[in-house]
Amino acid sequence: MLTLFDNAFSPFARKVRMVLEHKRIPFEVVDGLAPEGHARLAAVNPRVEVPVLVDGDLVVVNSPHIVAYLEHRHPARPIYPPDPASRAAALAWERLADTLVDAIIHDVSNGGFGFAPGARPPGLLEAAREDLAPIYADLERALAARDFLCGDLSIADLALFPHLTAVRFLDVAFDGATHPRLLAWYKRLRAVEVGRADLDRTQAFLRHLGPTLQRPARIVWRGERIEWLLARGFHAWFFAEIEAGRVAWPRR
Numbered sequence: 001m002l003t004l005f006d007n008a009f010s011p012f013a014r015k016v017r018m019v020l021e022h023k024r025i026p027f028e029v030v031d032g033l034a035p036e037g038h039a040r041l042a043a044v045n046p047r048v049e050v051p052v053l054v055d056g057d058l059v060v061v062n063s064p065h066i067v068a069y070l071e072h073r074h075p076a077r078p079i080y081p082p083d084p085a086s087r088a089a090a091l092a093w094e095r096l097a098d099t100l101v102d103a104i105i106h107d108v109s110n111g112g113f114g115f116a117p118g119a120r121p122p123g124l125l126e127a128a129r130e131d132l133a134p135i136y137a138d139l140e141r142a143l144a145a146r147d148f149l150c151g152d153l154s155i156a157d158l159a160l161f162p163h164l165t166a167v168r169f170l171d172v173a174f175d176g177a178t179h180p181r182l183l184a185w186y187k188r189l190r191a192v193e194v195g196r197a198d199l200d201r202t203q204a205f206l207r208h209l210g211p212t213l214q215r216p217a218r219i220v221w222r223g224e225r226i227e228w229l230l231a232r233g234f235h236a237w238f239f240a241e242i243e244a245g246r247v248a249w250p251r252r
């Protein structure tokens with residue numbers, strides 16, 4: 001039996017879980033970011049990040065690598081398009097979702113925990129809207145005359161979906177009048193079995209946390225999330241966060 005270390009709050013873990021479900025592969029789940037799962041997660045991934053897939057003696061980390069491993073080991077119900085050009089396009093969408101889209105949404109939501117009233121750096125929301133606009137426009141174009149981004153449902157759709165479920169709550173949503181195909185795609189994803197199950201799980205998780213959802217003392221920062229913040233000129237805010245002891249780093 002495969003074991004997935006996941007967390008209903010992590011867009012990367014949500015992507016991998018949808019791939020497992022799409023492929024109808026049985027697996028068990030450990031919430032690696034919950035206090036009771038943390039030591040087990042650290043034992044399989046020294047970086048202490050989800051998702052991690054454990055298949056017998058084999059440990060696979062990093063969501064695009066886990067997806068590639070699953071596609072290789074379980075080719076039925078493929079998640080990569082069959083023709084080379086669409087496959088390259090799907091992987092490019094996945095990369096964009098994992099890097100810039102994740103970074104903007106992580107940063108504008110303060111790691112998903114939100115800012116205390118008045119604490120959001122001025123201009124952050126506007127920068128997020130500005131940098132998401134060309135991505136929304138590209139998605140709208142890519143969805144001309146097709147239901148999914150690269151033909152049939154693929155990793156492109158499953159990688160972007162978890163991020164785009166958050167934009168409405170963060171005030172950085174696309175506008176359905178300007179992006180009708182993107183809106184129709186979003187509703188389509190919400191209606192397919194794996195998309196509906198993903199949203200139900202995340203909503204149940206948030207309901208369960210309810211008022212106890214608090215920003216931890218320190219948020220883990222890394223890679224593109226820092227790059228976007230610095231590229232958009234929010235270094236003073238970030239350095240103040242470091243100095244105030246509110247930043248944690250991945251272990252390796």
Ligand SMILES: N[C@@H](CCC(=O)N[C@@H](CS)C(=O)NCC(=O)O)C(=O)O
Nearest residue numbers: 010011012049050051062063064220
């Ligand atoms: N590149 C990694 C990124 C994984 C990642 O950033 N995971 C975050 C959750 S979204 C995490 O586990 N952070 C550790 C923490 O928040 O304690 C992947 O694609 O799997």
